[in-house]
Amino acid sequence: MTTHIEIKHHGAVLGVTGSCHELRVGESSILIDCGLFQGTDFREDLDIDFEIEHIRALVVTHVHVDHVGRIPYLLIAGFKGPIFCTEPSAELLPAMLEDALKFNEKYSKQQGKQILKQMERQLRPLPFEQWQSLLGTDIKFRFQHAGHILGSAYVECEAAGERVIFSGDLGAPNSPLLIETTPPTQCDVLVLESTYGDKDHESRVDRRLRLKSLVEQAFMDGGLVLIPAFSLGRTQDLLYELEGIIHEFGQDHAAPNVPWNKLEIILDSPLGAKITELYRSLKSYWNQEAQDLLKQGRHPLTFDQLTIIDSHEDHLICLESLVKSDKPAIVIAGSGMCAGGRVVNYLKELLADPHNDVIFVGFQAEDTPGRVIVQNGPRFGEDDPTDEPDEYAWVELDGERYEINAQIHKLNGYSAHGGQTDLINFALALGPPPREIRLVHGETAAKLVLQAKLQALLPTVDVVIPLMEDAG
Incomplete structure (x- = not known):
């Protein structure tokens, strides 16, 4: 019996925030990010609204709250698996979540401390570029430099004979302090952010x-x-x-x-x-x-x-x-x-x-x-x-x-985000091209513009915008 990969999106489908994506292979899944909803995506109820029993690990691309802000709710929902992130992210994540919990009226100060302690027990820092196999599954993954903030990464996953890249948030060249984005080499499916899919930034050099x-x-x-x-x-x-x-x-x-x-x-x-x-x-x-x-x-x-x-x-x-x-x-x-x-x-x-x-x-x-x-x-x-x-x-x-x-x-x-040209260059660096690019983490207009650009440049690739029913 052939095992196939399945990708679900639990956030960052209709807007820019709430990044949360699931890669499922057979009876096991990993979660890529678990972020807070902001702006038009804002939700009063942040309780986890998808099944988590089969999720074996959480993999964090970086520690902005729209990528990690729902981790406390994931833990409260019963998630006991490892939380993988880069080594700098492991230093920054507790401070970000401690601050977020200060303004959370649902949990007391004591509950907040307990959540942080549980999160730190489950935290598993990893170096960049090192493959990590997930015990008992056919899934392995590694972090590559994303150039967005200190510790930020995109995630390469291999499972069922295929490779999927989750971009997280990609940075732009010439960012202060940061090592630049590592160009990707190949994948079958690219899950790509599109925050600035419709525009480029002013020159960062001057x-x-x-x-x-x-x-x-x-x-x-x-x-x-x-x-x-x-x-x-x-x-x-x-x-x-x-x-x-x-x-x-x-x-x-x-x-x-x-x-x-x-x-x-x-x-x-x-x-x-x-x-x-x-x-x-x-x-x-x-x-x-x-x-x-x-x-x-x-x-x-x-x-x-x-x-x-x-x-x-x-x-x-x-x-x-x-x-x-x-x-x-x-x-x-x-x-x-x-x-x-x-x-x-x-x-x-x-x-x-x-x-x-x-x-x-x-x-x-x-x-x-x-x-x-x-x-x-x-x-x-x-x-x-x-x-x-x-x-x-x-x-x-x-x-x-x-x-x-x-x-x-x-x-x-x-902006800490790459512009349209940076996103396109990231996709074009893949050789051969992937069979599918899924555009997430962007407003509708930005995604539509980027979709048209990528489709024209990569006519053999299926460039899709996940719909509401794909949101998991």
């Missing part, structure tokens, strides 16, 4: 100079610069690039009468600060460029002008001081999509003032406050600033409307 120019332009108004940023990945990218700007252009004026080497940069994100500390402890996994900076005596993730805000009390004091003061500062605060965290308090205070600037450096999922702000602001449109809309632009934060008068900017070159 993005540091664009950031410098934008900040200097913003400070001409005499306000503050706020950067909403994900605690893991984007925050460290920004600190790395700001240190580079300070090192190279320290005497240049960032703001009137304030040189870059005197400009205060505030990191107001407890998780962001904790992850940054973990990144520093994991410097053996940094790329060669970052390693060379260390040898030169530079510290890419810390510098004299950096102020880290820890307690909630200090956060409130800092916010009040910044609002009352006319001193320029860059504030990096979580969360990246403005759906929670300390950045919300900054937005409430800063959005109404046209002297302030908000710089978005990451993907904003549909129906998140971040997406609304990017689409609606600033109040006077950039195309014709004299054309006042009938109604002012606003965003809802914590159930209240806040007027958007601050200048809103988007720097796509800072």
